Amino acid sequence: MDFRLGEKSDAFRAEARAFLDRELTPELVERVYRSGVAHDAAFTRKLHERGWLAPGWPVEWGGQGRDPLEVMAFSEEFGKVHAPMYGIGTTMMVAGIIQLIGTAQQKRAIIPRALGGEIVIVLGFSEPEAGSDVAAAQTRAVRDGDEWVINGQKMFTTNGHVADYVFLLTRTNPDAPKHKGLTMFLVPMDQPGIEAQAVFTLSGERTNITYYTDARVSDDWRIGDVDGGWSAMTVSLQLEHQGGFASQSEALLDHLEAWARRTTDEWGRARIDDPDVRGRLARAATETEVARLLQRRAAWMAHEGVTPEGEGPMAKLFSSEALERQAQDFAELVGPDALRSYGDPTAVEGGAIEHALRFSLGTTIYGGTSEIQRTIVAQRHLGLPRAQ
Amino acid sequence: MDLRLSAEQEQLVDAFASLFAKESSAERVRAAEPDGFDRALWAHLLELGVVAMAVDEPAGGWGASLLDLALVAEQQGRCLAPAPIVETQVAARLLAALGTPEALTAIGPALAGERMVTLAVRPVRERVAGLVPAAAVADDAVVVAGDRVVLVPLEGNRTAVQNLGALPVADVTVGSGATVLASGPSALAAHSAAVDEWMLLTAGALVGVGARALEIGIDYVKERKAFGVPIGSFQAISHRLADSATAIDGARLLAWEAAWAADADPDRAPELAAMAFAFAYEAARDSTYRSLHFHGGYGFMLEYDIQLYYRRARAWANLFAEPGAVYRRVADRRYGAAGG
Numbered sequence: 001m002d003f004r005l006g007e008k009s010d011a012f013r014a015e016a017r018a019f020l021d022r023e024l025t026p027e028l029v030e031r032v033y034r035s036g037v038a039h040d041a042a043f044t045r046k047l048h049e050r051g052w053l054a055p056g057w058p059v060e061w062g063g064q065g066r067d068p069l070e071v072m073a074f075s076e077e078f079g080k081v082h083a084p085m086y087g088i089g090t091t092m093m094v095a096g097i098i099q100l101i102g103t104a105q106q107k108r109a110i111i112p113r114a115l116g117g118e119i120v121i122v123l124g125f126s127e128p129e130a131g132s133d134v135a136a137a138q139t140r141a142v143r144d145g146d147e148w149v150i151n152g153q154k155m156f157t158t159n160g161h162v163a164d165y166v167f168l169l170t171r172t173n174p175d176a177p178k179h180k181g182l183t184m185f186l187v188p189m190d191q192p193g194i195e196a197q198a199v200f201t202l203s204g205e206r207t208n209i210t211y212y213t214d215a216r217v218s219d220d221w222r223i224g225d226v227d228g229g230w231s232a233m234t235v236s237l238q239l240e241h242q243g244g245f246a247s248q249s250e251a252l253l254d255h256l257e258a259w260a261r262r263t264t265d266e267w268g269r270a271r272i273d274d275p276d277v278r279g280r281l282a283r284a285a286t287e288t289e290v291a292r293l294l295q296r297r298a299a300w301m302a303h304e305g306v307t308p309e310g311e312g313p314m315a316k317l318f319s320s321e322a323l324e325r326q327a328q329d330f331a332e333l334v335g336p337d338a339l340r341s342y343g344d345p346t347a348v349e350g351g352a353i354e355h356a357l358r359f360s361l362g363t364t365i366y367g368g369t370s371e372i373q374r375t376i377v378a379q380r381h382l383g384l385p386r387a388q
Numbered sequence: 389m390d391l392r393l394s395a396e397q398e399q400l401v402d403a404f405a406s407l408f409a410k411e412s413s414a415e416r417v418r419a420a421e422p423d424g425f426d427r428a429l430w431a432h433l434l435e436l437g438v439v440a441m442a443v444d445e446p447a448g449g450w451g452a453s454l455l456d457l458a459l460v461a462e463q464q465g466r467c468l469a470p471a472p473i474v475e476t477q478v479a480a481r482l483l484a485a486l487g488t489p490e491a492l493t494a495i496g497p498a499l500a501g502e503r504m505v506t507l508a509v510r511p512v513r514e515r516v517a518g519l520v521p522a523a524a525v526a527d528d529a530v531v532v533a534g535d536r537v538v539l540v541p542l543e544g545n546r547t548a549v550q551n552l553g554a555l556p557v558a559d560v561t562v563g564s565g566a567t568v569l570a571s572g573p574s575a576l577a578a579h580s581a582a583v584d585e586w587m588l589l590t591a592g593a594l595v596g597v598g599a600r601a602l603e604i605g606i607d608y609v610k611e612r613k614a615f616g617v618p619i620g621s622f623q624a625i626s627h628r629l630a631d632s633a634t635a636i637d638g639a640r641l642l643a644w645e646a647a648w649a650a651d652a653d654p655d656r657a658p659e660l661a662a663m664a665f666a667f668a669y670e671a672a673r674d675s676t677y678r679s680l681h682f683h684g685g686y687g688f689m690l691e692y693d694i695q696l697y698y699r700r701a702r703a704w705a706n707l708f709a710e711p712g713a714v715y716r717r718v719a720d721r722r723y724g725a726a727g728g
């Protein structure tokens with residue numbers, strides 16, 4: 001038994017931290033926050049120069065062959081400072097799916113450019129009428145010779161306005177049972193039939209609705225079999241359900257501990273000496289430790305070549321809900337001053353609590369809601385029967 | 389990182405699991421109530437070296453690690469084994485750590501199983517140590533009184549207390565018959581470290597209680613039908629069981645990390661032990677409640693085993709303190725003692 005991530009991971013973490021100290025400038029943080037876009041071309045270039053766009057990929061594909069525990073240490077550091085990694089994350093996830101199930105030609109065309117930081121790929125799964133029940137997607141793809149013609153709309157196509165491709169879930173057979181009439185495509189965004197309309201969210205992150213009107217894609221860009229899209233979705237949902245938010249909890253707790261040490265109550269007592277404050281900080285620290293352990297267990301299983309089918313969802317579920325509880329409890333602990341906004345010069349700890357109240361709400365929704373995660377744990381991990 | 393048990397640890401777990409399967413069935417657990425002690429089981433445990441294994445070799449023991457002991461405690465918790473394993477192990481380790489002639493005199497009979505020595509996890513107030521674990525059936529208790537750590541012979545100095553968990557606890561009066569084992573800051577620090585160990589191992593036991601209660605609940609909701617379907621297909625039920633599965637996995641990882649840290653990361657170990665205790669209690673509390681509730685009216689019947697788990701989870705953990713005090717102990721380890 002050993003709970004250390006190991007020397008290689010520790011060294012990589014230190015490198016990541018030094019890089020972030022240097023490259024994640026206050027100007028960049030401000031730019032990301034103001035634009036709401038968690039993707040930055042210049043930052044992505046810097047990462048590429050270090051070979052860190054996909055550190056876990058094999059060297060022959062342009063990665064560094066780092067093991068899952070090294071990648072975990074790296075991700076923990078980037079997550080803690082909210083570095084703009086979302087566009088890179090979706091791009092690499094789709095590149096990973098293409099590597100698993102794509103054709104030789106697709107791999108040659110996409111993977112080097114994805115790992116080279118030349119393209120951004122976004123996810124087109126959810127629709128206005130299909131979120132958690134993603135297999136109910138209605139966006140149609142109809143064959144026209146060597147091409148497919150696409151009509152429909154997708155919700156929450158984050159980074160859709162800066163992307164080169166969308167990894168699109170479409171319905172190709174409306175008569176088949178819903179899981180058996182789906183097909184995946186990698187659709188080029190640079191065409192007249194696709195439009196991205198901005199959607200602004202509570203945390204300030206910008207996402208999009210994307211509209212597809214007679215958009216076209218070559219059959220060469222079909223990922224997987226016709227009407228066999230659900231198996232590709234299963235792979236991608238499993239990838240999406242890994243990871244978690246322990247680093248964000250840790251960052252928030254750091255702020256609250258700094259606040260408690262610095263401020264005094266109305267009787268002049270340091271807040272860190274108040275038994276109520278101590279108990280609440282300790283509870284948050286405990287839940288953060290558990291969140292981190294659940295995430296690391298999932299990474300360790302991947303390291304051992306085991307798919308964390310139930311353990312990944314447990315980590316996502318627990319860590320996101322812990323972050324939400326902490327944001328709420330800390331807001332109530334600090335009281336009225338916690339209302340001062342992120343970025344307001346009067347804000348407590350730069351408005352970290354106000355930001356966390358907003359940010360945490362998304363974490364229990366995107367990447368599979370908490371209810372979806374619980375259903376996966378109940379059915380696949382505990383063997384409970386399906387809902388009728 | 390490596391979350392695998394060693395081959396020796398697997399064997400240890402198997403040995404205790406099979407002993408408990410034979411000697412701590414639900415019938416035996418019920419028969420041992422209300423004083424919560426099965427003498428035949430205890431004799432088997434002593435044969436297996438349950439106390440001696442916990443103590444380092446120079447002091448006459450076998451030198452098991454805290455992780456080994458936490459694994460045993462989880463097996464105990466799964467079967468609600470009615471025997472004071474954790475208390476006697478920790479008390480023996482404390483005697484070895486104190487290392488004074490008086491303490492070393494007491495350790496031999498404790499390891500040989502001639503005298504059962506337990507530990508008071510809370511300090512004495514007005515000459516009484518309240519709800520001392522195992523004190524209703526043990527021979528001696530190690531107790532903190534003021535700045536001294538003393539050994540109290542229990543015969544004549546205890547009042548057994550009926551309690552929710554049917555645990556063999558007693559209020560213990562510290563009188564003139566007590567032997568001073570050690571005194572001063574280092575003695576108190578050794579006792580506090582023993583309390584950390586007790587919390588850590590009790591966390592292991594609570595993980596076992598919660599995990600087994602969850603299994604009982606899952607088995608029940610797969611079989612029981614209502615409105616024509618198994619009730620486990622209702623999300624009002626399955627989602628809460630998924631939450632418990634998550635919390636119990638988290639509690640187990642935290643208990644293991646705390647046990648591992650005792651050797652590998654001693655600076656963090658006391659904080660992690662208190663965290664593990666606090667979190668394992670909540671996981672076991674919720675798991676036992678949910679599984680009992682999902683039995684419907686049957687859960688309320690004494691005949692069903694789930695009530696045993698519900699009562700034990702609360703009693704084992706709350707002997708020490710209310711949960712708020714446990715989190716403040718985490719804070720003391722993390723931030724230092726409160727000033728002001």
